[in-house]
Amino acid sequence: MTTAERYAEFAAREAHGVSPLYERLSLAVATDAKLLTLLDTVPEGKRQPNLLYAVVRLLGGPVNDPEAFHDFTVGNWDRVAAQLRVRATQTNEPGRSAVLLPVLNGLPQPLALLEVGASAGLGLYPDRYSYRYGDQRLGAGGPVMECELTGTEPPSRLPEVVWRAGLDLNPLRVTDSDDMAWLDALIWPEHTHRRERLRAAVEIAAADPPTLVRGDLVDDLPALAAQAPAGATLVVFHTSVLYQVPEDRRRAFEDLVRTMPGHRISVEAPEVVPFPDLPPAPDDTLHNVVALDGVPLAWARGHGQALSWFGPR
Template sequence: MTTRGRYAAYADRIASVSPTYAAWARSLDDHLVALLDEVPETKRQPELLFAVARRLGADPSDPGALRALGREARPTLVAALGSATVQANDPRRLGPVVPLFAALAARTRRPLGLVDAGAAAGLCSIPDRVTLDHCTGARPQLVRMHTAVEDPSVHLVVDASGVLPAPATGPIRVAARVALDPNPIDLAEPGAFDRLVEAVPPEATDRTALMRAAARATLAAPPVRITGTLPGDLDRALDTLPDGCEPVVLTTGTLVYVPGAERQRFVDRVRERGVHWIALERTGILTGVAASLPPDVDPDAPDAFATASLDGVAAAVSDPFGVRVRWLRDPNL
């Protein structure tokens, strides 16, 4: 996909959530496209460009501010993109994976040892601290799927359809958490939360509030932070887990940033280690998971943007934010 096509697709996805970011994505001209083509592929994502632009003073309410910044501060913008990272953890991604954690917890007597790969600040390292409701049916009703083991916690509501999983019958017990990331964020540091939300669209005040609640929950159960990447540092992270727990690796939107050959090395290493793996990743990027999807799943459909899987088997597909979930099978079976 070309840079212009990538931003056009992003604009279509984000328009209902953030008209300002959609307008910025649609404002790309030839000058900005050429600028983005100067930086590595991994530095061209819209969220990163917009976060850096805001850090450099561009006003997202001005549709022309991005183009102006590209013209007036091109060297500064290119340099900032080259060194910047965007780590806006979205705890909404826990919606499709909490039932997978609940199903896994029900299968084992041991508490889970969680390695959150690509954790950023660890806002998705708290499946046990999520109270999850499914909103189902033509006449919507809420079904409680999981109750947080203790506060502080977050409350998520997912629009669910398909082969709905059974509600959790017991708690998700997490004995240890490891946050593996190239640049792990310590939420206890001054200004850490502000840096975390700098890529969040300005209209998304509810998302910022949810991230703040998740940050409080994460601080109450902080992970061990390890600086590293996939797949090279996976073993080091797993070896940090204490004896007596059931190891499980979590990836949420992480593997799209891992080159294809290295991505398969990660999948192979998870299998070689014999550990569990829960994922919410872009539909189609994982060959084995894609092979377990039913034929009527269209990976280009907005509500099949991501696939939730347990141990390499697809269980559900969802929109990019994890708030509309179609369950393909009950992970408890």
Template sequence: MEQSDKGDTMQPMTELDAASLREYYRKFALLEAAESSPIYTQWARGVAEDEVIIARLLELPTPKRQANLLFAAARHLGAGNGDYSSLREWLLKNWRPTRELMLARSTQTNEAGRCAVLLPALAQLSGPLSLIEVGASAGLCLYPDRYSYTYRSESGITRCDPVTGPSSVTLDCELRHAAPPTRVPEVAWRAGIDLNPIDIADTDQQKWLQSLIWPEHDERRARLSAAAELVAADPPRLVPGDLLDTVESLAAEAPANTQTVVFHSAVLAYVEPAVRERFAALMREREDIVWISNEGGGVLPDVLAQVSDLGVQPDGRFVLAVDGRATALTGPHGQSYEGLM
């Protein structure tokens, strides 16, 4: 359900006027893309100063004006990865199909690499696990037990493989101020929730996931292909629905004698603050559920306050929390894990 490349540090757009939309694209270039994608940095700066493209974006519903959605749709339809003038020329010629695709699709990047920062928390839980992912997209993060992991730290390299042996997918993570996990969890049951679940076995939907990956990120594209092949062989159960309306009924289906874990990553930023607060309150109330959140710094204020009290700044990273307790700062794609305890 998510896409932001630097940890969803920016909040969803709520203003409707052109000035706010231009400022959003300027901030996207500065805060989101500057260190990750020269192409998207140039494109976002170009859109911010382009009255014609801004006017066309304003005709779309507010959630559909996102930079990630616009740029992914254009690239998906063949705009290429050229400079902004090339993109602008292409958009003006192909606005109708671009608009239709933006209305039909959403930003649902599915980054399997985030399992590397979820594993330290999951590995500490006892018993077989029942996993429920909120905002699961295609469900690639529902398979932490099927991937291999390599953790790099000052003390050396630690590799962690599934009980069945090395996986066809290896996730690399830089580790600081934390001991590397030494095992993968036993997962007895898994399911996901998403407003629009993606069928990873569907070629067109998989191509859309590829389009959502930023132009320069070839390693992520290769990882997506490998993880998609692994998961397509045993697809997860994905339930269409809203998180508040669905999570408790799905949790009730978890097998007895398992530990239910509800987790999400870069999802709550796309949920209205009031709904976000209700969901967090629900998770805190459920003593039978372990709640793991991996969200941008400003998404859960209580969690961010804990980080601030430690004199630390996320600096574009996610904050990983277990049952509302901040435990680590993590790279947006699972590339790094810095313990806070």
């Protein structure tokens, strides 16, 4: 896929109906010869729209007007390119807990959670958040995760979590203002509700910080998993992470995690973690596949805003 095609697809499948600003901006970048030429000078994995837009926002540039965005990005390309090379899309969306909850609740309690690609670890607190599935609410504290759920009944309880840890090549700290500024920049500009949700989740994590380890998802996973307490069900999970991992390391991770005790929950795009004979997605927008131990269960939207269950209940 060319860089232009990537931006056009982002506009059509991810931003359309979700972020008018990013839809318009992506369509403009897809036909902007100067920007496309500059983007093609950085590694392919660093050309993605979310990363570019977040870097420009972090540097104080505009994303609400394509012409102003062009002028800022071209005029500050050395700074933009330097940030693209060292940053990653570590979107730490606590709303994704809403698509994990139905799976977590079906596992033997209590749970020991280990998130691969944990960013700041905000996905490690599904028991501390509240949820609303349609007109049904679960939980009384923390930010409320809204999720449109079809195909199964909403969860009736919160999971019991007795241990939580995360593994990341570059873990972010909820107590570090620069790290939190990066997470804020990754939230799409119109998404005030997500920004408020992020800040509320940060408060929860700051009050009881998780164990976050800087490390590789293959080399360092077994040692961290070994720290989980006896008597708890180990759950290794990852959401929208493996697309950033080279294919050979992705295969090595798959081989490793199959040998580990406990369970694995993956929430990844179907071209990243493929499954045969998947039912059609609910629509043409980007959906991830929620799977437990290699068995696909549901389609999920990227920020946890919808879950369409098709697997065994």
